[in-house]
Amino acid sequence: MARAKQSVVVGVDGSEPSLRAALWAAGEAVLLSAPLHLVLVNNDPAREPHAKAVVHDISSSCRQAVPGLEITDEVSLGHPAEELVHRSASALLVVVGSRGQGAFKETLLGSTSAAVATHAASPVVVVPGTSTPTSGPVVVGIDSSTGSRAALRFAFGAAARRRSELIAVQALPNAYFIPGPYDHPDRDELVEAAEQSLADQVSACAGDFPDVLVRRVVSNVPPVQALREAADQAQLLVVGHRGVGGFTGLLVGSVARGVLHHAPCPVAVVPG
Structure with missing residues (x-):
């Protein structure tokens, strides 16, 4: 049957x-x-x-x-x-x-x-209850979690179906944003590690979607702000169910409301 x-x-x-x-x-x-x-x-x-x-x-x-x-x-x-x-x-x-x-x-x-x-x-x-864009890129927020990898593959598929650009955004770890009287000694290393992680994860999926143009962004603003700014002209924003590092707690409390209820476009939440 x-x-x-x-x-x-x-x-x-x-x-x-x-x-x-x-x-x-x-x-x-x-x-x-x-x-x-x-x-x-x-x-x-x-x-x-x-x-x-x-x-x-x-x-x-x-x-x-x-x-x-x-x-x-x-x-x-x-x-x-x-x-x-x-x-x-x-x-x-x-x-x-x-x-x-x-x-x-x-x-x-x-x-x-x-x-x-x-x-x-x-x-x-x-x-969202307002009019939704029918053109523009697909934006995905990623880190090194299992949920993030699932979100990235979903986002690649969504971009391929729409024949649109994919913008992959990785926020720096929370430690990067901790204020102090002097520069964080590991900030250069954090940025370099985030850029390498982002490149590696995108490369792992890109071969299955050769027609999707990808733009990689390592953001130096807090995660929800980074995603909302990147999605300003997007037709879809994709996030993992839960993340680690820069996107820890993305769907918990006020951060959930920030992403789900204030994004300028539809938000896809992908389980790991």
Whole structure:
């Protein structure tokens, strides 16, 4: 028996940001040659008829935007974050809006999108509620962690599908930013080591994506600031689930909010 094709799963709630996320996911499904599956997680059985109408309307909008794409939709009862994390185990990609504002607004508030991005088994893309760029580079933040290597490979694939430039950003270790009355004695060594690490990691993936043009950047500003600045004109920002060195704790607390909710473009969070 043939295995079912993995879908791009998108969580929707009827808000404008969730519609933007669904339309972005539809475009990504085309690039991935994958079906699209829309899920509205409803925690009130009495509202199920309305929920079905909402998800049907979003499905229709996606079909109109991307004719010929295989699209399915459903209403599921449960806790939004838990349900989407559960579905990530069999998904090719999970997409959520950064915030929701519609009749089912509680399903896609910032805390839920952050929870899904942090715990999902598949890559997760968080799409901002504002208009998203359709051109520009793909930006990836990397270090020496396993999650970072997975993020780099994902970013190479995303850049290849878009035929865009890839900007690989490595922030210097936290020690570099510790203030003191004199220069850090190892700063030159830290910069040299970061540049070599970045070059080695990019080289390890580049052979599989010969058509992707790569620009390497070693940043001397704190990680979240470096990523936000690099992604200013980007169409996608990619980060690992958790990193070490310059990107330690990238998805913890205020740093998570800084990356996920204030990036100027969709953010892909890739597990190791």
